[in-house]
Amino acid sequence: VGEVKSRSRMAPSAVFWLVLGGLYFFIPLLTTFLFSLKSNQTGTCCTAGNYSWVIHNGLFWHSLKISFLLALETIAISLVLFVPTIYWVHLKVPKLRPVLGFLALIPFVVPPIVMVVGLLKFYKGSPSWFYGQPWGFLAGAYVILAFPYMFFSLDAGFRSIDVHTLTEASQSLGASWTTTLFKVILPNIRAAALAGSFLALAIVMGEYTIANLAAFHTFPIFIQYVNETQGFPAGALTLLSFGITWAAMGSLLLVGRKRGARAATIVGAR
C-alpha cells in the first residue's frame, strides 16, 4: 500500500514561486518608502520632511480635491444612468442584456489614449462650460471608463435578486415606480452599487492618460509634476496613491462579502 502524501507540507517549488512573487511585489513598495524618507535637500536618510512638504502643499490638496469630486460626480452620474437602465433591461427587455454586455466591453478594449483622441476630436467646439471644465468633459469620459465596472457589478447584483417578484409585490401593494425603485430595488442591490462605486473611485483617482491629454490638473497629474520637478516627495505621493487604491479595493472586498457584489476587480489606470 502506497503511503498517502502528507498534505500539510508545502511543495518546495510552491515556496519558491511564492517567495519570488512576494519579493517582486514588496521590494518596490519598501524602496519607495525608503526613498520617501530621504531629505529633498541633501538626499540623505531619514526625515519626514517630504510628508510635511506634501501636507503643506496647496496644489496637492487642490488636485486631490478635484480628483475626489470628479470621482463622486462620476459615481453619481453612473448610478443615476445605469441603475434604472439595468433594472428596466432585467425587468422588461432581457433580450438587450447581451447587447449591454457587449457595449460594456468596448471601453475595456479601447485604450484610454485612443478614446481620449476620439473624444477630444468629437467634442471640439462644444460649449466651454463642458469642454473646458473637468466637471464636464473629464467626468463624461470617466463615466464611459467606469461603465464596464458599473455594469458588471450592477448586473451581478440584479441577477442575484428576483426582480419580477419584488416589482410585482411592490406594485400590487400600490407603490409607484419611483417608490419601487428607491424603497424596494435599491436596498437590495446596495452592495453591488457600492462595489461598482469603489471601482469607479479607484479608476478616477488614478487616471492619468485622459486627464493629461485633455490638460486638466487632477491628482495623478500632480504626482507626475512632482516626479519631474522634485524627486523625493514623489515617493510620499506614490505611497499615498497606493494607499488610496488599497482602501478602495479593501472596501470593495468588505462589501463583496455581501450577496451580489461579486464583480470584475481590475480597473485600468495604466
Added chain:
Amino acid sequence: LFHHPYVDAYWGSIKLSLITSAIGGIVGLFIAYAALREGTPKWIRSTLTTFSGVAANFGGIPLAFAFIATLGPLGVLTVFLKNQLGFDLGAHGFSLFSMTGIGLAYLYFQLPLMILVIAPAIDGLRKEWREASANLGASQLQFWRYVGVPVLMPSILGAMILLFGNSFAAYATAYGINSGANLITIFIGSYYSGNVLNNPHLAQAMAFGMFVVLAVMMVVYIPLQRRAARWAK
C-alpha cells in the same frame, strides 16, 4: 503611417506586449498554481488574491515612480547593490529607461492580472481528474502533459491575450518612466499634445491603427474564451 518611426513604434509596442504577456503569463501561472495547490495554507491564497486585486490596479504614474525609486539611477536598490554588494547595474547594461526596464515595471500589473484571471481556471481542474489519472497509473508529468495543460491551454492563451491588450494600451506607466520611449501610445500622446511635434491628425490615424490591432486581438480572444468555458460548470 507605414513609414519609418511609426512602424518602429508599433513594433516596439507589440514586442514589449508580447514579451511582458509571455513572461507575466507563465510566471503568473506558476505563482497562482503555487498558491492554489494542495498543501499551501489557505491564508496565502486569500492574501494573494487581495494583493493581486490591489497590484493589478496600481498602475500609471505612481507605479512608474515606485520603479524609479527602486531601480532608477538613484534608486534605493541600485544604490544598495552598488555600494553594499559592489554590483553596478548600469555597468552591466541595465537601464530602467530602456525597454527592459519598462517591461520590468509592466510586469507589476501583468503578473497580478494573470493571477486573477487564471485562478478560476486552476480551481476548475478537478481533483477527480488527477485521482483518475493516478489510478490509471499516470505520473505527475503525464498528468500535466495529457490532462492539465490541454484543459488549461485555452484559458492560458486567453489570459495572455488579455495581458497583451493590457500592456499594448498602457501609456502612463511608460510615460512616467521614459517620456521618450519608442511606443505607439507615447507617440500618440506626444503628437497630440506635444509642443514640438504637434500633429493631431497623425495622432488620430495612429490611434485608429491601435484600434485595428486590438480588434484583431478580440477576434482571436472570443473563440478561445468559448473553449475555455467548456470545462466550467
